[in-house]
Amino acid sequence: MFGxxxxxxxxxxxxxxxxxxxxxxxxxxxxGGPFTQERALPPQIIANLNxxxxxxxxxxxxxxxxxxxxxxxxDFGPSFVYPDRTxxxxxxxxxxxxxxxxxxxxVAAVLVGVSLGVSAxxxxxxxxxxxxxxxxxxxxxxxxxxxxxxxxxxFTLWLGWLPGGGWGGPIYxxxxxxxxxxxxxxxxxxxTRSSMLEVLGSNHIRTARxxxxxxxxVILRHALKPALLPVISYLGPAFVTMITGSVVVDxxxxxxxxxxxxxxxxxxxxxxxxxxxxxLVGALTILFSLVVDVLYAWIDPKIxx
Amino acid sequence: MxxxxxxxxxxxxxxEAEVKGRSPWADARRRFRRNKAAMVSLVILILVALFxxxxxxxxxxxxxxxxxxxxxxxxTMGMPSFANGHYFGTDDLGRDLFSRTVQGTQVSLMVGxxxxxxxxxxxxxxxxxxxxxxxxxxxIMMRTVDILLAIPYMFVLILLLVIFGRSMSMLFxxxxxxxxxxxxxxxxxxxxxxxxxEFIEAARATGVPGWKIIIRxxxxxxxxxxxxxxxxxxxxxxxxxxxxxxxxxxVQEPLTSWGALISEGAGTMNYGTLWQLIFPLFFFCIxxxxxFFVGDGLRDALDPKDR
Numbered sequence: 017m018f019g020x021x022x023x024x025x026x027x028x029x030x031x032x033x034x035x036x037x038x039x040x041x042x043x044x045x046x047x048g049g050p051f052t053q054e055r056a057l058p059p060q061i062i063a064n065l066n067x068x069x070x071x072x073x074x075x076x077x078x079x080x081x082x083x084x085x086x087x088x089x090x091d092f093g094p095s096f097v098y099p100d101r102t103x104x105x106x107x108x109x110x111x112x113x114x115x116x117x118x119x120x121x122x123v124a125a126v127l128v129g130v131s132l133g134v135s136a137x138x139x140x141x142x143x144x145x146x147x148x149x150x151x152x153x154x155x156x157x158x159x160x161x162x163x164x165x166x167x168x169x170x171f172t173l174w175l176g177w178l179p180g181g182g183w184g185g186p187i188y189x190x191x192x193x194x195x196x197x198x199x200x201x202x203x204x205x206x207x208t209r210s211s212m213l214e215v216l217g218s219n220h221i222r223t224a225r226x227x228x229x230x231x232x233x234v235i236l237r238h239a240l241k242p243a244l245l246p247v248i249s250y251l252g253p254a255f256v257t258m259i260t261g262s263v264v265v266d267x268x269x270x271x272x273x274x275x276x277x278x279x280x281x282x283x284x285x286x287x288x289x290x291x292x293x294x295x296l297v298g299a300l301t302i303l304f305s306l307v308v309d310v311l312y313a314w315i316d317p318k319i320x321x
Numbered sequence: 322m323x324x325x326x327x328x329x330x331x332x333x334x335x336x337e338a339e340v341k342g343r344s345p346w347a348d349a350r351r352r353f354r355r356n357k358a359a360m361v362s363l364v365i366l367i368l369v370a371l372f373x374x375x376x377x378x379x380x381x382x383x384x385x386x387x388x389x390x391x392x393x394x395x396x397t398m399g400m401p402s403f404a405n406g407h408y409f410g411t412d413d414l415g416r417d418l419f420s421r422t423v424q425g426t427q428v429s430l431m432v433g434x435x436x437x438x439x440x441x442x443x444x445x446x447x448x449x450x451x452x453x454x455x456x457x458x459x460x461i462m463m464r465t466v467d468i469l470l471a472i473p474y475m476f477v478l479i480l481l482l483v484i485f486g487r488s489m490s491m492l493f494x495x496x497x498x499x500x501x502x503x504x505x506x507x508x509x510x511x512x513x514x515x516x517x518x519e520f521i522e523a524a525r526a527t528g529v530p531g532w533k534i535i536i537r538x539x540x541x542x543x544x545x546x547x548x549x550x551x552x553x554x555x556x557x558x559x560x561x562x563x564x565x566x567x568x569x570x571x572v573q574e575p576l577t578s579w580g581a582l583i584s585e586g587a588g589t590m591n592y593g594t595l596w597q598l599i600f601p602l603f604f605f606c607i608x609x610x611x612x613f614f615v616g617d618g619l620r621d622a623l624d625p626k627d628r
Contacts, residue, residue: 031468039477042484157609159560161567161580165587165598173591207324246326260475260564267568268587278476279568282483290483294476302471 017313024309028302035298036086040079043287069094092292097284103292106277111296114262114273117189121197122258129201130247133208137216137243138235148205155202160261163195164268181270192265200254207250212243241315248312252305259297325507328550331620332511335545336518345623349545352622359618362611369608373430376423382407383420401596410596413589421577422600428578429559429605432496433612436558437551439497444504445547449535451505452512463509466502474499475564482570492571496561504550508543515542545623553616556609563605579605 057065066072070081085091092103136148158166171191172180178191215221216239224238225231266275274293281289335345353359377383401410401418409418451462478495485491515521516539524534563580565571572578579601586598 027464027467028471031471034468035472039480042480045484153610153613156613157606159564161564161587162583162602162605165583165590168587169590169595169598249325256473259473263475263568264564278479279570282479282570285483287484290476290480294473294480297473297476298471301473305471 017310020313021306021310024306028306031302032295032299033083036083036295037079039291039294040082043291044075044078069096086295092295093288095281095286096288097281097286103289106281106289107274107292107296110266110272110274110277113183113271114259114266114275117192117196117265117271117273118258118262120189121193121200122255124193125197125200125204125254125258126247126251128197129204130208130244132201132205133247134212134235134240134243136205136209137212140213145209148209152202152206155199159199160195161264161268163198164191164264167191167195168268181268183271188269188271192269192271195268196258196261196265200258203254204247204250207246208243211246212239215239215243218242245312245316248308248315252308255304255308256301259300327620328507328546329510331549331623332507332546333514335623336511336514336542345545349619349622353618356618356621358614359622362614362618365607365611366615369426369604369611370430372604373423373426376426377420380408380417380420380423382417409600410594412585412597413594418582418597418600421582422604425577425579425582425601426604426608428572428576429562429580430608432492432562432578433555433559435493436496436500436561437554439493440500440504440554441547441551442501443497444501445508445540445543446535447501448505448508448510449512449539449543452509453516453531453535453539455513455516459509463506466505469499470502475561478561478565479568479570482565487570487573489572489576492562492565496558500554500558504547504554507546507550511543511546512539515539549616549620549623552612552619556612556616559605559609559612 063072070078073081082093085093090104092107095101095103095106098106132144132148132151136145139145168180168191171178179188180191182188221234221239224234229237262273263275263278265271266273267279270276274296277289278293280286281293401408407417407419409422411418412421447462447466451459478499481495482491521534521538524538529537559579562571562578563583566578566580567584569581569584571580582601583598583605586594586596586601590598
């Protein structure tokens, strides 16, 4: 197991470095410098600014400085647009918010999705089953940026139950979580249902039933674990899409997470912030897929690592 | 959502199929026709395509023209009505929503088709080459794909759009850059099982060069998987584009797309102009639905054992 994790890390670290270098080169290739404005600044000021941010050094040196700053000090450098704020501060302001509703949405999607999928598979062709299949089809065409306006329309404008945006107590969490998690819940329910149906038809379940185990024991002890394998392998991509979805949630509900900072910096051309967030998300993605792989290898006895 | 397991099962089926008498394609066509959901979806797709192509000649207004009687007063005067020629109503600026929806449909469908097209061409060639050549080349090529897949592509895409300017070509390039990755994996898997078959061996024995074997003998046998995957990929591409347009980073005015229209409609629904959200959303949803059903139907038709 230890060797397996090491081998995965051996791929993960170059990936991350590649992502950092690539995004740095992209930023460097951008037409116009970070200080290009509509009103041209005097060349001396530009030179001073370049010197201040270290942009007058050769490219390879800048890259090394940037990578070193991230690796050694976890420092993404200063923002180019807001001179008094560093990228770290901007990320630190939004990240806890994203983590809160993102975490709740993720856990909710897994719990509700799996339970819905399992109950649909146990009672195939019953109303539970139809509900699960129906919602999972519906949710495919209702991505978060469609869910968000619909939720606001119904619960804020028509019913007036929930605040339409902002960030505060748990009542502010409801709509972001629902908007973010619905489509994953549906996908997880669909995947769980089909793999559960497959497992329930397999030999070892027949054996378990034949030796007289109670139905709940058969499901929980013997069927659930193998049925969860496809769900686990879905969690990796789901996590990425969910982080991406948080951009919409932040934009639409004004929750103030990093998604908002990302889009704002995109519109302001604040490359340092964009890169910082991209790299952070990339690192999280890589870390998460590592965790998923380890989890998978741990659950599935057939995998030799 | 594309299910890798089902795709693999389909891939296996496409390589092993040795149906006597009827060709697997004729078989599949028969099964597809019997699938009601898929047939209805196909009809819907054709209607949406016709709407995109001929919608403009039905429209009472062009998409750039502003109706000054309505402008600034959309909530009370811009409602859908046949009397003033705004079948779907107008937006805040008094532009006709019907022709805007036609235009958005054109753009979104184009993005979906081109994105899927790039995925098909690049992914098939890449995957087939990696699978056919094998060995270290294969290892390096597929490792590259693994690494690229680990990059949070939506963020990189936005980075690209901001840095190199928002334009249609950049959007296509950005979406095309990432869409082929999964495709190449699936194609490679199938190529691996194809390349030891007798007809490939025969081609090699008669001295056909490698690239010709890939193009002439391997790619045609991949068609089934590629077709299904491409059909399921189109809605995902449309979703990606809409996502970016919803954030205001996609296509620019006067061009528009479903995502941009939904974003606009969502932004103004507080003012009681609900039709600005409903019409684009309707087209968006039915098209995605239809694509998913046609893709599933195709898969079931080509791989009947997995039902």
